Structures are given as C-alpha cells and as structure tokens.
Amino acid sequence: MAHKASAAVPVKGSKLMVIGGASLVGSATVDEMLARGAEQVIIFDNLSFGGQPNIAHLEGNPKVKVVQGDILKLHQLLAATEGVDAIVHLAAYMTLNFDRDPWGGIDVNVRGVQNVLEACRSNKVKKLVFSSSNAVYGYGPGVKGDLVEGVPFHSEGAPPAAILYGASKIMGEQLCRDAFRKHGQDYVVLRFSTVYGERQHYRAANALYIVETHDAIKRGERPKVIGDGSETKHFVYVGDLARACCMAIEAPSTDVAVNTSGPEPITTLQLVNLVAELSGRPDLQAELVEPDPTKVRLTSGGAFEIVHKAAKDAIGWEPQVTMREGLGRLLAWRDAEAKRNA
Amino acid sequence: MAHKASAAVPVKGSKLMVIGGASLVGSATVDEMLARGAEQVIIFDNLSFGGQPNIAHLEGNPKVKVVQGDILKLHQLLAATEGVDAIVHLAAYMTLNFDRDPWGGIDVNVRGVQNVLEACRSNKVKKLVFSSSNAVYGYGPGVKGDLVEGVPFHSEGAPPAAILYGASKIMGEQLCRDAFRKHGQDYVVLRFSTVYGERQHYRAANALYIVETHDAIKRGERPKVIGDGSETKHFVYVGDLARACCMAIEAPSTDVAVNTSGPEPITTLQLVNLVAELSGRPDLQAELVEPDPTKVRLTSGGAFEIVHKAAKDAIGWEPQVTMREGLGRLLAWRDAEAKRNA
Numbered sequence: 092m093a094h095k096a097s098a099a100v101p102v103k104g105s106k107l108m109v110i111g112g113a114s115l116v117g118s119a120t121v122d123e124m125l126a127r128g129a130e131q132v133i134i135f136d137n138l139s140f141g142g143q144p145n146i147a148h149l150e151g152n153p154k155v156k157v158v159q160g161d162i163l164k165l166h167q168l169l170a171a172t173e174g175v176d177a178i179v180h181l182a183a184y185m186t187l188n189f190d191r192d193p194w195g196g197i198d199v200n201v202r203g204v205q206n207v208l209e210a211c212r213s214n215k216v217k218k219l220v221f222s223s224s225n226a227v228y229g230y231g232p233g234v235k236g237d238l239v240e241g242v243p244f245h246s247e248g249a250p251p252a253a254i255l256y257g258a259s260k261i262m263g264e265q266l267c268r269d270a271f272r273k274h275g276q277d278y279v280v281l282r283f284s285t286v287y288g289e290r291q292h293y294r295a296a297n298a299l300y301i302v303e304t305h306d307a308i309k310r311g312e313r314p315k316v317i318g319d320g321s322e323t324k325h326f327v328y329v330g331d332l333a334r335a336c337c338m339a340i341e342a343p344s345t346d347v348a349v350n351t352s353g354p355e356p357i358t359t360l361q362l363v364n365l366v367a368e369l370s371g372r373p374d375l376q377a378e379l380v381e382p383d384p385t386k387v388r389l390t391s392g393g394a395f396e397i398v399h400k401a402a403k404d405a406i407g408w409e410p411q412v413t414m415r416e417g418l419g420r421l422l423a424w425r426d427a428e429a430k431r432n433a
Numbered sequence: 434m435a436h437k438a439s440a441a442v443p444v445k446g447s448k449l450m451v452i453g454g455a456s457l458v459g460s461a462t463v464d465e466m467l468a469r470g471a472e473q474v475i476i477f478d479n480l481s482f483g484g485q486p487n488i489a490h491l492e493g494n495p496k497v498k499v500v501q502g503d504i505l506k507l508h509q510l511l512a513a514t515e516g517v518d519a520i521v522h523l524a525a526y527m528t529l530n531f532d533r534d535p536w537g538g539i540d541v542n543v544r545g546v547q548n549v550l551e552a553c554r555s556n557k558v559k560k561l562v563f564s565s566s567n568a569v570y571g572y573g574p575g576v577k578g579d580l581v582e583g584v585p586f587h588s589e590g591a592p593p594a595a596i597l598y599g600a601s602k603i604m605g606e607q608l609c610r611d612a613f614r615k616h617g618q619d620y621v622v623l624r625f626s627t628v629y630g631e632r633q634h635y636r637a638a639n640a641l642y643i644v645e646t647h648d649a650i651k652r653g654e655r656p657k658v659i660g661d662g663s664e665t666k667h668f669v670y671v672g673d674l675a676r677a678c679c680m681a682i683e684a685p686s687t688d689v690a691v692n693t694s695g696p697e698p699i700t701t702l703q704l705v706n707l708v709a710e711l712s713g714r715p716d717l718q719a720e721l722v723e724p725d726p727t728k729v730r731l732t733s734g735g736a737f738e739i740v741h742k743a744a745k746d747a748i749g750w751e752p753q754v755t756m757r758e759g760l761g762r763l764l765a766w767r768d769a770e771a772k773r774n775a
Contacts, residue, residue: 193608193611194547197543197544197547197604201539201543202539205536205539229585229586233585240589241589243571243575243585243586243587243588243589244571244585244586244588244603245585246585246586246603247583247585251607251608251610251611251614252611254603254607255604255607255608255611258600258603258604258607259604261586261588261596261600262539262597262600262601262604265593265596265597265600266535266593266597268593269535269593269594269597272593
C-alpha cells in the first residue's frame, strides 16, 4: 500500500499515551512529553509492579490522566486509546519475571503487543513507539563486537527465561512490521539497552549491579561481582530514553528498529567500582564471587558495544548522559529516597 | 531437581498421542507407532487443515482413537491426555499461514505448546516430543555452512511471517526446557527440516517446489524456479521423521534439541529437474523466473547443510531415504491420487 511521506507526529499539542507509564522509563517519558508541550498524556498502567510512587509527582496535573488498565484486556485499551495521536508502549515482563512466570510474560510481551496494535488500528493512532530490547541479539559467547541492527539472535547456553524474553521482543517487533505492511501502521522500534536512572527498581537483572552494589556499600560491605568482572554491560540513562521515545514520535521515520544505548559500554568490575567511588567509598573495592546457580544470570561472552548510529540516522537521537553523570543522579535519588523514608 | 536415569518410554504396549495426528507427519507417525506395537494411538487434531483423508485408512482400527479437539482448549487436552504415556506434538502454523493470520499462528504455536505442557504436567505424561523446525536458524544470507544446533537465529530481511514462525518455534523449545527445569518434564525437540512425502499438501513454502513443479509437468508446462536456482533447500522424507518421533520417545535422552534432516541438501534447480526426470519429462527443464513480490518466500543465502549428527548421538536416528527415492514415492502417490479422483 502507499505510505505517507512523513510519519511525524508533533508531541506539542498532541494527545499521547504511555502504556506502562508508571514505570521507570514510562514516568520519565511522561515528564519529557509534558516538558515538550503535550496537550494530554494518558498513563495506561496496571500498576502491578507498584509504580504509583513513580507518578505521584504528577497528581493533580490537568494534562495527565491515569488509566489503571491491563493490555490483556482489549476493551480497556480500545476505550483508553480513543482520540490518541501516538502511543509509547513500554509494558513488559523482563527476564527475571519471565523466569518466575513464563506464561504471564508471553501474555504481556506477545499478546499485549497484539492488543496494542489492534487498538492502534481501531482508533487510527498515527504512530506507535515500541520498546524492544538489545535482548534481540541474545546471550552468551556469540554476542560480541559491534552489535548493529542486523546481528542475529544468539541463545546457546542461555536460561529459558532469557531466550523467551528475547524471542518475545523479536515477535513484538515483527508484529509491528506486519501491521505496517498489512494496514500502514506507522511505528518505530527502540531497542533499549539496560536502563538505569532515578526511580530505579530491582526487576532488571543487569541493573542489579548498580542497586545491589549501592545497598552493600550503604551497609559498609564490599560489593560483589560475579565472575572475573570482565563482562561487558551497555547501559542507557533513563532520561536519554525518554528523549528517544519523544523523538521517535516526532521523527518522519517509520517501519524501522534502532538501538538506543548509552555513550559507551562498561565492564561489571568498572561499574561496581564506579558506584563505590560515587558513593564516597572507593575503599570498598569489588569482591569477585562465583555465580549462584539458582539465580538467572545474563552472561556476555566477549567484549561488545551496542552501536546507536542508526538511531541518529532514523530519529536524530544520541545519548547525552555519561555513566558517571547518570549514576551520580541515580545514587543521589536513592539517598534522598532513603532519607525521606527514614 | 533430581532427574531419572532414563527418559525412555517404549512405544510397544504404550498409550500414545499424536497432536496434529491427521497431518502429513502426524499420519505417518501414527502408522509407525502402530507398526511398532503401540497399545493405543490417540489422534488429537482439530482437522482444520482438512486432514481427514490422511487418516481414512485407519478407520475401524481398534487401536486408534480420533479426538477432534483443539490445543487452544485446555480442557479438551486435559480430558484427552488422561493415561497417555507419551505425546508427539506436531500441530502448528507454518509460515504461509502465519502470513495470512499471525494471531492464529501465535495462538497455536505458542499458547498451544503451553497448553500441551500443562496437560503433560497435569496427567503425568512421561515424555513429550515437540516438533520444532530448522526455522530456528532463520533466513537470509546469514544462514550458510553447517547448521548445527548452536547456530543463532538470523532474520535480517526476512518477511515478518517467517520471523514470527521461527521465533514461535524458539519459544516452544524454551517452554519445554523451562518445564524440564521447573518440574522435570522429559522431552525431546526435533528440529524438522522441510518435510515431503506421501500425503503432501500445499501449505509449506519450500515444498511448493515439489508439488507445483509436478503440477506444471502434468499440464505439459516447464516448471518454474525462482531466481537462479542455486538456493539450497534441505528436505527430509516423512517416513524418516515418523521413525524419528518414535525413536525420540524410546530414547533414554531428555532435555535435548536435535536436527532431523534428510541425507543431503539440494539446490532448487536440481530439485525441480529431478522432479521433471522422475515424472518422465526430463525434457521439461526448469524456467528461471523473477520472484513474485506479493508472495512470501523463504530465501537462503549461501549453500548450507542441516547437520543431523546430534540426532544420531541423542536418539540413534539417521535419515534413510534419499531424495530420489522419497520423491519417487511422493510422485507415485500423487499419480495414484489423481487417478482415484479422476
């Protein structure tokens, strides 16, 4: 079918929805949309992961509407998406939750995307931004070097939950492609790398290196690193992702999937020691420990870098916040929260 | 958890179920089970692809029970699997049907496996054989050389339906692995390559090279080959797969995924000319044509071979039927069918 010349939707003046809007990335995206002059932002979230505090600061804002709804209930999505110009769809299970409940993960990550696409079609939502993951490149020794958008999915030796999670994101992306081909649904897929930032939670396996390290240091203990500390992780700051979501809505691009990663990768040892330094305890150096076989781990093989050049080309986005800067903000937020709750 | 020393279930004397038992592979597997002395074989099939003629020869056989049921209806599976010793689960959408109805494909290929695993757990089915596919290695130029069991999933440039199909099989395999880890469900995954043989249908994109070629020759036309005819395909004869399903039940192995491919790969040009030769019209040589952009095609890049050595190690299986022999049987069956229906 013929497609429009531009799939751009302005954030300013538009009615937007963030599904999973009470999450880490969701709440930051809502803030970014409001800062860019959105007319209305609907937070659609089932609040199952306790996101209420993430959006408490928006209470009473006349431009914000909270809908406690479930993407597995299509009628709720259909009602909530009436008149919506663009959607950022973030609701998902990640690997740790997939391990506890694979059935729920498949429901949310696959059936959920199907329902969101149905709602987009039914209510003529102009653009969808779908949060995929660098998990589409998989796990283990095959994942190394430059991870650009055509790299295949490696899974040998990875835990079932991790492979299910990665495959669910591959499916979500392809459902978007299929909707574009079959009825012209404009969309941009953002392949998030591991997110960190203010409002950080404990549900992401890789981000545990930050929050568990910070917790250990607060207790005056040496933080732990699994293995020899040489494993690569590539994070991205939550505020950078919030910008990416808005830029993906506003970009003329459609039918494209791009990586959204931070300025550069880091090793687990460097990360843990950086957290110690920023916490004012550079003396508490990392202790190397053996893996706990009862816990799901996401191992990387060789050194890798998640290349975000295609995101610059497609939506004009580049990360702005270094790990040192972003971790400083995250730790300051955690300290403030701890004081507030003390 | 501790696992049994052997996951072998004898076919002889056992009560077995074939889900998708009225299909090409299903009907051959039922025949093989009966030949090996199964006590009872339950054919569980929704007959949505018109498989009735495939099992017409079994009518009146006291050892065979046909249950017209749907794997999406868990209560039907729970009722039908009571007292069953082992299941071969074959019901699936392939790429062409995924293109027409991705929602149905995800239902059958993902939710269906979940339901089958639930039924296995609930009724203590000792062993599950799950039909995966070489689609777990993906499509396009990345797929070349020896395809052994650790090769990653390539998808760049492939149609959404093909990627969805491949990802659905990856998920099905991982759901089996998860069930083994969480509650000791014994299983063997067989990664079928493209099946061909008696009772061949038109639903498999790669097997169209056989049946459409045969149809053209019957009309006295030159058969068509898309592209330059150098693409690799690796088929497997249906009777060899029926043996593999039985051997996977009987093998002590569990928690393993192996390729089941034919003796050797073939190019599309060789295949089409072999069909012409076996049809008695070697003069009707293949005509090379441009791809039809409206049809889903599964392209391969370089030459490849799907290596089946691991199947020999895990379940003692090797293919026995060459393409020349198997194609001869398939064409003879088609000729007999045409005469019967004339």
